[in-house]
Amino acid sequence: MVRCWWLAGLLVACAAAEPPCRQQLRHLQDSAGIAARLPPRLEGRWVSTGCEVRPGPEFLTRSYLFYTNRLFKALQFYYWDPSCRDPSYSLVIKGKLRLRQASWITRGATEADYHLHKVGIVFHSPKAMREVASRINQTSGEGCRGFLPPGRSWAPGALYEVLSAKTERDCTAALGFAMHELSLVRVERHFQPLLQPQQSGSRLVEELYLGDIHTDWGERLHYRPTGYQRPLQSALHHVHPCPACGIISRADEHHPPVLPARAALPMQLSGSWVSTHCEVRPAVLFLTRYFTFHGNNHTWEGHYYHYSDPLCRQPTFTIYASGHYSQGIPSSKVRGGTELAFKVTQARVTPMDQVTVLMLNSSEPGSCGLQGSWSAGEEQDITATNGCLALGIKLPHTEYELFKTEQDTQERRLLYIGERPTDGSSPDSPDKRPTSYQAPLIQCAAASEEFSNYISLKYVGRKDANGIEALKPLPVAFLLFIALLFLRWD
Numbered sequence: 180m181v182r183c184w185w186l187a188g189l190l191v192a193c194a195a196a197e198p199p200c201r202q203q204l205r206h207l208q209d210s211a212g213i214a215a216r217l218p219p220r221l222e223g224r225w226v227s228t229g230c231e232v233r234p235g236p237e238f239l240t241r242s243y244l245f246y247t248n249r250l251f252k253a254l255q256f257y258y259w260d261p262s263c264r265d266p267s268y269s270l271v272i273k274g275k276l277r278l279r280q281a282s283w284i285t286r287g288a289t290e291a292d293y294h295l296h297k298v299g300i301v302f303h304s305p306k307a308m309r310e311v312a313s314r315i316n317q318t319s320g321e322g323c324r325g326f327l328p329p330g331r332s333w334a335p336g337a338l339y340e341v342l343s344a345k346t347e348r349d350c351t352a353a354l355g356f357a358m359h360e361l362s363l364v365r366v367e368r369h370f371q372p373l374l375q376p377q378q379s380g381s382r383l384v385e386e387l388y389l390g391d392i393h394t395d396w397g398e399r400l401h402y403r404p405t406g407y408q409r410p411l412q413s414a415l416h417h418v419h420p421c422p423a424c425g426i427i428s429r430a431d432e433h434h435p436p437v438l439p440a441r442a443a444l445p446m447q448l449s450g451s452w453v454s455t456h457c458e459v460r461p462a463v464l465f466l467t468r469y470f471t472f473h474g475n476n477h478t479w480e481g482h483y484y485h486y487s488d489p490l491c492r493q494p495t496f497t498i499y500a501s502g503h504y505s506q507g508i509p510s511s512k513v514r515g516g517t518e519l520a521f522k523v524t525q526a527r528v529t530p531m532d533q534v535t536v537l538m539l540n541s542s543e544p545g546s547c548g549l550q551g552s553w554s555a556g557e558e559q560d561i562t563a564t565n566g567c568l569a570l571g572i573k574l575p576h577t578e579y580e581l582f583k584t585e586q587d588t589q590e591r592r593l594l595y596i597g598e599r600p601t602d603g604s605s606p607d608s609p610d611k612r613p614t615s616y617q618a619p620l621i622q623c624a625a626a627s628e629e630f631s632n633y634i635s636l637k638y639v640g641r642k643d644a645n646g647i648e649a650l651k652p653l654p655v656a657f658l659l660f661i662a663l664l665f666l667r668w669d
Contacts, residue, residue, distance in 0.1 A: 198623075198624065199623040199624060200451050200453055200469070200623035200624050202623075203453045203454075203455075203621070203623050204453060204467070204469065207453075207454060207456065207457060207467050207491060212369050212370060213367050213368070213369045213456075213457075213490060214367070214368045214369070215287055215365060215366065215367050215368070215489070215490075216366055216368070217281055217287075217289060218278050218281075218289050219278070219289055219364055219365060219366035219387075220366065221245040221251075221276070221278075221364070221366070221387070222245050222246065222247050223244070223245065223413060223414065223415060224242065224243070224244045224245075224413070224414040224415075224428060225241075225242070225243045225244075225245075225387045225411035225412065225413055225414065226240075226241065226242045226243075226411055226412060226414050226417070226423075226424050226427040226428050227239075227240040227241045227242070227409075227411060227423065227427055228409075228411075228412050228417065228418065228421055228423055228424060229263075229423050229438070230258070230261060230262055230263035230423075230438055231408075231409055232261065232513070232614075232615045232616055233392050233615055234392060234393070234394045234395070234396065234399075234598065234613075234614050234615045235355070235396060235614055235615070236261075236512070236513045236514075236614045236615060237257060237355075238257065238258040238259070238260060238261050238263055239255055239256055239257045239258065239263070240255075240256045240258075240263055240423070240427050240430075240435075240436055240438070241253070241254065241255055241256070241411060241427075242254040242256075242427050242428060242430060242436075243387075243411060245276065249275050249276055249277060250273070250274070250275050250276075251272075251273070251274060251275070251276050251361075252271070252272070252273050253270075253271075253272040253273075253274075253358070254269060254270070254271060254272075254430070254431065254432060255269065255270040255272065256269050256427075256430065256435040256436060257269070257270070260514065261513070261514045261515035261516075262438060262440065262441060262515075263436070263437070263438045264437050264438055264440065266303040266304075266435040266437070267302075267303060267304065267306075267307040268300055268301060268302045268303055268307045268308075268311060269300070269301045269303070269432040269433075269435050270298060270299070270300055270354075270356070270432075271298065271299040271300075271301070271338070271432045272295065272298050272358060273295070273296045273297050273298075274293055274294050274295040274296050274297075274358070275293065275294050275296070276291055276292070276293045276361055277291060277292045277293070278290075278291050278364065279291055279292060282363065284405055284463060285363060285405050285406070285459070285463055285489075286463070286465075286487075286488055286489050287365055287488070287489030287490075288363050288364065288365045288388075288489075289363075289364045289365065290362060290363065290364075291361055291362055291363070291364050292362070293358060293361040293362065294344070295342060295344060295358060296343075296344050296345075297340060297342055297343050297344065297345075298340070298341050298342035298351055298356070299338045299339060299340050299341065299432070300338070300339050300341050301336065301337065301338050301339075301432045301433060302333060302337070302339075303335075303435060304333070305332075305333040308327070308331075308333045311353075311354065312326060312327035312331070314353040314354070315327070315341070315350050315353045315354075317353075318352065318353040322347075322348050322349075322350070323348070323349075323350035323353075326339075326341070326350055327339070336433050338432070341354070352400060355396055355399055355400070357399060357400050357401075357402075359390060359399075359401075359402060359403060359404060360389040360390040360391070360392065360404060360408060361389060361390070362390055362403060362404065363389065363390035363403075363404045363405070363407070364387070364388070364389060364390075365387075365388040365407065365489070366385060366386070366387055366388070367385070367386045367388065367410075368383065368384070368385050368386075369384055370382065370383055370384065371383075371384050371418055371419070382416075382419060383416045384412065384413075384416055384417060384418050385412065385413035385415075385416040385417075386410040386411070386412050386413075387410055387411040387412070387413070388407040388408070388410045388459075389404075389407065389408055389410075389411070390403075390404025390405075390406070390407065390408070391404045391405070391406040391407055391408050391461055391601070392404075392408060392615075393601045394598055394599075394600050394601045394602075394613070394614075394615065395600075395601065395602070398601070402601070404461070405461045405462060405463055406459050406460050406461035406462075406463075406464075406601075407459050409618065412424065414428040418588075420588045420589075421588060422438075422439050422588065423436070423438050423439075426438060426439075441585070441586070442586075443515070444584045444585060444586060444592070445584075446507050446517045446582060446584055447474070447584070448472035448474060448479075448504075448582070448594070449472055449473065449474030449475075449625075450471070450472065450622055450623075450624050450625045451469070451470065451471045451472075451622070451623050451624035452468075452469070452470045452471075452472075452594045452620035452621065452622050452623065453467070453468070453469045453470075453620055453621060453623045454466075454467040454468045454469070454618070454620060454621075455618065455619060455620070455621050456618070457486070457489060457490055457491035458617070458618050459489060460599060461599075461601045461603070462603055464485065465485065465486040465487065465488060465489055465491055466483055466484055466485045466486065466491070467483075467484045467486075467491055468481065468482070468483055468484075468620060469481070469482040469484075470482075470594075470620065472504075476503070477503050477504050477505070477506070478501065478502070478503045478504075479501065479502060479503065479504055479521070480499070480500070480501045481498075481499070481500050481501070482497065482498070482499050483497065483498040483499075483500070484497050485497065485498070487532075493532075494531035494532065495530075495531055495532050495534070495535050496528060496529060496530045496531055496532075496535045496570070497528070497529040497531065497558075498526060498527070498528055498570070498572070499526065499527040499528075499529075499558075500523050500525065500526045500572075501523075501524065501525045501526075502521060502522040502523045502524040502525065502575075503521075503522050503524070504519050504520065504521045504522070504580075505519050505520040505521075506519075507519045507582065510581060512612075512614060513581060513614050513615075515583055516581045516582065516583050517581070517582045517583065518579070518580070518581060518582075518612065519579075519580045519581075519582055520577055520578070520579055520580070521577065521578045521580055522575060522576070522577050523574060523575060523576040523577075523578070524562075524574065524575050525560075525562045525574070526560075526561050526562060526566060526567070526572055526574055527558050527559065527560050527561065527562075528547075528548065528558070528559055528561055528567055528570065528572075529556065529557065529558040529559075530553055530554070530555055530556075530557075531555060531556065532555060533555060535555075536553050536554060536555055538569055539553040539567070539569055540552075540553050542567070542568060542569040543568065545564055546564060546567070546568040546569070547561055547564055547566075547567035547568055547569050547570070548560070548561045548563075548564055548567065561574070562574055571603070573605075576605070576607065577607060578605055578606050578607060579606050579607070579608065579609050579611065579612040580596065580597050580606065580612065580613070581596075581597035581612055581613045581614070581616070582594065582595065582596055582597070583595040583616060585619070591621055591622065592621070592622040593619040593620065593621055593622070594619060594620045594621075594622065595616035595617065595619050595620075596616065596617050596620070597612065597613025597614075597615070597616060597617070598613045598615045598616055598617050599613075599617065600613075
């Protein structure tokens with residue numbers, strides 16, 4: 180009997196000790212209890228949760244207020260530094276927003292029309308005033324020449340109008356400014372468990388996803404988004420702790436938020452990193468990512484799980500890629516970033532639905548694995564065919580990347596990888612290296628783990644598009660049942 184009680188205890192301990200990376204991946208497949216409301220409710224204030232980086236780079240924070248009568252007032256605070264502690268200028272944007280229908284392009288999103296009434300700018304230093312005035316005077320139309328006469332002294336707190344619908348004056352192009360982000364909207368709600376040990380229950384968190392900003396500066400003024408930026412969170416219902424949320428919520432154009440100082444983290448990639456939520460890329464790609472970096476020999480492995488829905492519940496195909504990476508050097512263009520080169524030498528593809536199977540089996544001979552041999556759930560190596568033309572994978576392949584590591588308010592390590600080009604191309608030359616970041620990955624294992632130790636992310640009882648039931652890691656209840664059988668047998 181003692182022997183069997185020991186066995187039962189061992190099984191229970193093994194079930195409870197599920198690796199953090201597997202926990203996070205299963206958490207993502209369960210959609211983390213996320214709910215999205217259609218049409219979304221926007222009323223109230225929404226704020227950044229930290230310093231944001233846009234292509235360019237531009238460093239900014241945002242505070243958007245939506246009224247019940249469809250009017251809005253948006254504040255954008257721009258900075259000289261990647262920590263958002265040295266303000267450059269602030270934009271005050273006023274206008275009207277009208278929600279339309281559910282997007283036909285980006286599933287789960289709502290399309291919207293907006294109209295700008297006026298945009299004003301407040302400079303927070305003489306340097307900012309000189310630089311912006313010079314750009315407007317040199318690049319804007321006739322109505323904007325002499326926006327600020329040369330030699331005009333800086334007046335702290337002065338508000339200058341750069342766009343007015345009433346006078347039909349628009350001097351914002353020189354700033355690379357557009358509010359096309361408002362044309363694609365999604366609001367998600369989930370509940371965050373209370374962090375204090377003596378507390379139970381959960382706290383409502385609401386996130387506002389707005390359209391993405393084109394990675395090419397020359398395209399951003401007329402680009403219509405199909406992906407999202409880093410989400411804003413409700414000033415009332417945000418994650419805790421969030422020091423930046425309160426600071427940004429209380430700020431105005433004359434008193435820009437100055438975020439708390441944060442210690443810079445060394446670039447230590449070794450370990451395993453996983454997505455924090457279902458991610459959306461332009462051209463309607465929904466995916467989650469899992470990476471393992473081996474610092475001792477500078478090799479890496481990556482798994483990209485693609486889906487057809489915004490909650491990452493309907494898998495379409497999985498890509499496994501591996502290779503090696505270079506020693507990182509500090510970026511000269513994006514302060515706080517590290518530049519690396521990644522070589523992709525091997526790749527495997529697993530189609531997960533019949534649409535993908537049909538596409539791969541219809542590809543040109545020799546362009547994507549063995550033609551006609553693809554089937555759902557079966558992995559195939561595409562290294563011998565130098566990649567897969569149908570999926571845009573080319574082997575061998577080098578990408579010039581931008582990385583950054585941070586620590587969140589719960590002291591978890593985050594990894595930011597460079598944002599993919601909006602046009603779907605690859606950063607395959609140094610001049611195409613990203614200047615902004617994708618959604619962060621969270622470190623789930625400090626030491627490298629072989630991904631082969633992980634069971635498929637497909638779940639028992641959940642069926643794919645073909646009605647095929649999938650696999651699932653053994654649940655705790657099943658392990659307990661086995662333990663009880665051993666006890667009874669003894």
